[in-house]
Amino acid sequence: MKAQLTIQYLASFIFFIGLVVYVYFAYSANLPKYVEEVEKEDIRSKAYLLSELLVNNPGEPSNWDEVIPQNWKRLGFADQHSLKQNLILKSKIDKFKEEFDCSDRSDFTRLQQLVGVDRPFSFFIFNISWEDGSGDRLPLIECIPPMMVKEEINVTIRRIVAYNDSGSIKLAELVLQM
Amino acid sequence: MKGIMSIIEVMITGIILFVALVHFFPQYSIRSEWSKAFLMQKVRDTLNTIDRLNKTYEFAKSGNKAEFEKFMNSTFKPEALIWWREVRDLDGQADILEIPPISEGYREFIIDVVNTSSGFDVYAFGIGLGYPY
Numbered sequence: 001m002k003a004q005l006t007i008q009y010l011a012s013f014i015f016f017i018g019l020v021v022y023v024y025f026a027y028s029a030n031l032p033k034y035v036e037e038v039e040k041e042d043i044r045s046k047a048y049l050l051s052e053l054l055v056n057n058p059g060e061p062s063n064w065d066e067v068i069p070q071n072w073k074r075l076g077f078a079d080q081h082s083l084k085q086n087l088i089l090k091s092k093i094d095k096f097k098e099e100f101d102c103s104d105r106s107d108f109t110r111l112q113q114l115v116g117v118d119r120p121f122s123f124f125i126f127n128i129s130w131e132d133g134s135g136d137r138l139p140l141i142e143c144i145p146p147m148m149v150k151e152e153i154n155v156t157i158r159r160i161v162a163y164n165d166s167g168s169i170k171l172a173e174l175v176l177q178m
Numbered sequence: 179m180k181g182i183m184s185i186i187e188v189m190i191t192g193i194i195l196f197v198a199l200v201h202f203f204p205q206y207s208i209r210s211e212w213s214k215a216f217l218m219q220k221v222r223d224t225l226n227t228i229d230r231l232n233k234t235y236e237f238a239k240s241g242n243k244a245e246f247e248k249f250m251n252s253t254f255k256p257e258a259l260i261w262w263r264e265v266r267d268l269d270g271q272a273d274i275l276e277i278p279p280i281s282e283g284y285r286e287f288i289i290d291v292v293n294t295s296s297g298f299d300v301y302a303f304g305i306g307l308g309y310p311y
Contacts, residue, residue, distance in 0.1 A: 009184060012185050012187075019195065033208070044212055048215075084226075086223055129252065130252035130253065131248075133248045133251065135251060135252035159219075159223055160224050160227045162227045162231050169231050169232065170231075171231060171253070173253070
């Protein structure tokens, strides 16, 4: 029995186990980074999808700003008359402001249902003064949820749009944070 | 000698195993194309918005560079971006191709028709956005 377990055998065994442990830790150390990246991809996709919905979709019904809120099925600010990309309607912005107080929990939950997003998000629409060269931003919509949890993974998407204000086309920016 | 041989054997096996693992299971590396996608989206949004504002022809004219710069400055004021415009085949002016040095960029064109005194003129107006070095 004594002859079977030599010091060389023991050294080889320890070396082998050490190697296996090193390889295991080297690979498992990447797992949290990988999970975080997957979460980031998911949030970016959702944020982009929501920005696209708000900018380039008129909503359902497309004239939701002219019908009673009980009949709204989906929200979108696009101009249903022109069907052009990156053109939204001021009348929809005004109706949104009239109907939703994002700081109110029930209003925000209803908004989440109307855009089909379960995560909390905030969004802003700013008018941009460009003709005087100032680039000043005047808020048209400021929608901040009642409880915006500051998370490690945070995505901001900016979309440049034009908006139709009773026939006058102006420059605006939609900023979405998720 | 027999014992030393077994140590050498296990070391060689270990090296082979290590090399094989590194080769078949390479270390995880993060490769995201989102910054490129967002840049493309910005270019498309800006080009569409210029068209919606009915400023395509105005910004395409060579004498109106200051107007274009004012628009882009106001729009992308807080961001570290470089922009340029490209105009091709606009009647009565030489093509504008003023691409600045960038590390990564994207450009896109819009084809527009304008009714001038000499008839209809089809030209291409493009803008590009990029990141500085």
